[in-house]
Amino acid sequence: MSNEQLDSLRDELDKVNLAILEKINERARLVKEIGDIKREQGINRFDPVRERSMLDHIAKHNEGPFETATLQHLFKQIFKASLELQEEDNSKALLVSRKKQPENTTVDVKGEKIGDGQQRFVFGPCAVESYEQVLAVAKEMKKRGQRLLRGGAFKPRTSPYDFQGLGLEGLKILKRVADELDMAVISEIVTPADVEVATEYVDVIQIGARNMQNFELLKAAGSVKTPVLLKRGLSATIEEFIHAAEYIVSKGNSQLMLCERGIRTYEKATRNTLDISAVPILKQETHLPVMVDVTHSTGRRDLLLPAAKAALAIGADAVMAEVHPDPAVALSDSAQQMNFEQFNQFLDGLIESGLYKAPIKQA
Ligand code: PEP
Ligand code: MN
Numbered sequence: 001m002s003n004e005q006l007d008s009l010r011d012e013l014d015k016v017n018l019a020i021l022e023k024i025n026e027r028a029r030l031v032k033e034i035g036d037i038k039r040e041q042g043i044n045r046f047d048p049v050r051e052r053s054m055l056d057h058i059a060k061h062n063e064g065p066f067e068t069a070t071l072q073h074l075f076k077q078i079f080k081a082s083l084e085l086q087e088e089d090n091s092k093a094l095l096v097s098r099k100k101q102p103e104n105t106t107v108d109v110k111g112e113k114i115g116d117g118q119q120r121f122v123f124g125p126c127a128v129e130s131y132e133q134v135l136a137v138a139k140e141m142k143k144r145g146q147r148l149l150r151g152g153a154f155k156p157r158t159s160p161y162d163f164q165g166l167g168l169e170g171l172k173i174l175k176r177v178a179d180e181l182d183m184a185v186i187s188e189i190v191t192p193a194d195v196e197v198a199t200e201y202v203d204v205i206q207i208g209a210r211n212m213q214n215f216e217l218l219k220a221a222g223s224v225k226t227p228v229l230l231k232r233g234l235s236a237t238i239e240e241f242i243h244a245a246e247y248i249v250s251k252g253n254s255q256l257m258l259c260e261r262g263i264r265t266y267e268k269a270t271r272n273t274l275d276i277s278a279v280p281i282l283k284q285e286t287h288l289p290v291m292v293d294v295t296h297s298t299g300r301r302d303l304l305l306p307a308a309k310a311a312l313a314i315g316a317d318a319v320m321a322e323v324h325p326d327p328a329v330a331l332s333d334s335a336q337q338m339n340f341e342q343f344n345q346f347l348d349g350l351i352e353s354g355l356y357k358a359p360i361k362q363a
Contacts, residue, residue, distance in 0.1 A: 024078065028085055035086030045086045051079055095249045096242060096256070096286045105287045107227045107255045109203050110184040112147060114257055115289030115317050119356060122186060122291065122320040123343070124150035126333040127163060128170035134177045136325045140340045142181050144347055149178055150186040150320065154194070155332060156210045163331040171201035178203075186229060192220035199226045209234050209261055209296070212244045222251025229291065231259040238278055242286060257289045258282055259320065262297030271299020271336070274307055279314045289317040299336050305349045312355040321346065 038045055058075055059068045093099040106115040114120055123141050128134055128151040138149050153170025155163065166173070174185045188206040189198045195217070198205055204227045211217050212233035221228045228248055232241045241258065248256050260279055262272025274297035282290045292311035294304045308319045324330045327337040338346060350356040 027078070028082060031082040031085060038086075039092070046083055051076075054079070094242065094246045094286075095254075096245045096288055098285060098287050101287045103287060105254060105256070105289065107204075107257050107289055109148060109186075109227055112184065114291075119312055119316070120148060120318040121146055121347075122148040122150045122318060123323045124186070125152075125324045125330065126295075126322045126337055127152040127155050127331050128166055128173050128187075129331055131173045131176065133325055134173050135180075137323050138177045138181050138183055140323070140343060142183070144344070147183045148186060148318075149174065149183045150206070152332070153187050154190045156188070156190055156208050157332070168197070168201075171198060175201040189221070190217070192216045195220040195224060199224050202226065204229050204257075207231060209236075212236055212241065215247055218244055218247035219251050222248035222253045224253060225255070226253075227255035227257065228253060229257045229259055231261045231293065232263065232275075232278070234272075235264045238281055238285070241278075242282070245286065245288065257291055257318070258286070259291040259293050260297070260316075261293040262299075270297070270303065272297050274298060274310075276310050276314055279311065279316050283315055290315075291318040291320055292316045293320040295320065295322040295333065295336050301336050301338060301342065304336070304338065304342075305346055308346070308350060309353050309355050312350070312353075 035045060055072050055075065058071055062068045062071055095101075104115050104117075106113040108114075112120060123137070123146055125133060125137055134149075134151055137151075141147070141149065151170065151174050153165050153167055153174065155165035157164060171185075171187060174187055177183070178185045184203040185201065186204040186206055187198070187202045188208045189195055189202075190208070190211060195205065205221050205224075206229045207214075207217060207221060209231045210233075212231060213236070218230075230241075230245055230248065233244070236244070245256055245258060260275060260282070262270070262274045265273040267273050274292070274294070276292075279290050279292060282288070292307070294307040294311065298304065298307050304321055308321065311319050321343075322333060322337040323343045324334075324337040324339065327334050327339055330337055
């Protein structure tokens with residue numbers, strides 16, 4: 001075979017490649033149109049009966065030289081790519097998904113832009129007990145440059161006989177301290193009726209684990225402009241967590257942060273099992289900032305620092321931990337809150353680890 005012959009055959013091959021390319025894309029356009037119709041009709045996109053009939057059709061018309069099995073294999077690949085093309089349509093993607101919004105959401109809490117790549121901390125007592133108690137914690141935080149003050153005013157407690165929190169009075173205390181020290185307030189709201197009034201006192205509305213699927217509360221928090229911190233439910237899957245987040249964003253409030261706080265497993269060594277892998281999964285699947293609550297996940301003071309290191313190392317945007325002037329007499333969570341000395345050691349430990357990238361004020 002002469003070189004000219006080879007060149008001309010190669011030219012022909014190039015033309016055939018282009019013809020196949022054109023046909024494959026023509027097929028893709030048809031598939032997309034079919035996908036649109038199926039979506040409108042609410043029909044499942046994958047249709048094995050239809051695939052079988054197309055493969056049979058191909059077999060019937062195959063005149064070689066390719067074996068029918070080879071051709072069916074090639075066409076199966078085309079079918080698969082086409083199905084993916086139909087699924088790529090992101091009109092149905094969740095608002096909180098990366099698919100819908102590739103860039104990170106940052107949540108502005110009094111100038112602290114959570115999710116901007118700089119890690120942050122949220123500290124404060126489990127429950128607001130008095131003005132003096134909150135002020136003492138806030139002053140200690142302020143010394144270390146920490147501005148995100150969290151405290152429970154409405155406490156969802158397992159037992160109705162346990163301290164239920166100071167309610168609105170607690171929110172007023174938090175706001176008073178935050179105003180005095182230029183800090184931001186994060187506090188849990190447990191009922192839709194309190195959301196509106198809470199916006200006057202808090203900079204972030206926390207929705208606790210027990211309320212992650214309180215859909216009326218999610219909708220109410222989604223209807224205001226105040227940022228929201230949504231905690232993962234006690235036994236919620238990541239998928240359920242993401243859908244709970246969608247309730248809030250779909251109502252118009254996109255200033256939302258997620259918080260991994262441990263889930264219930266059979267393990268009894270810790271209060272909950274910190275699902276650390278949920279952090280990168282949530283960061284991949286959604287564009288929302290992700291926080292890790294080391295206090296309620298571990299329930300153990302000795303695990304706060306290692307858990308916080310893990311959270312920072314795996315990419316959490318913020319870490320939350322509880323601090324109390326005298327944990328032994330705290331009205332809730334006395335076993336895992338840090339006293340001031342432990343709080344300072346906690347921050348020092350993180351500085352030493354090199355995992356915390358922004359400067360923390362030295363004690
Ligand atoms: C809290 O953060 O105060 C709290 C009660 O935690 P959780 O809702 O995660 O149990
Ligand atoms: Mn607590």
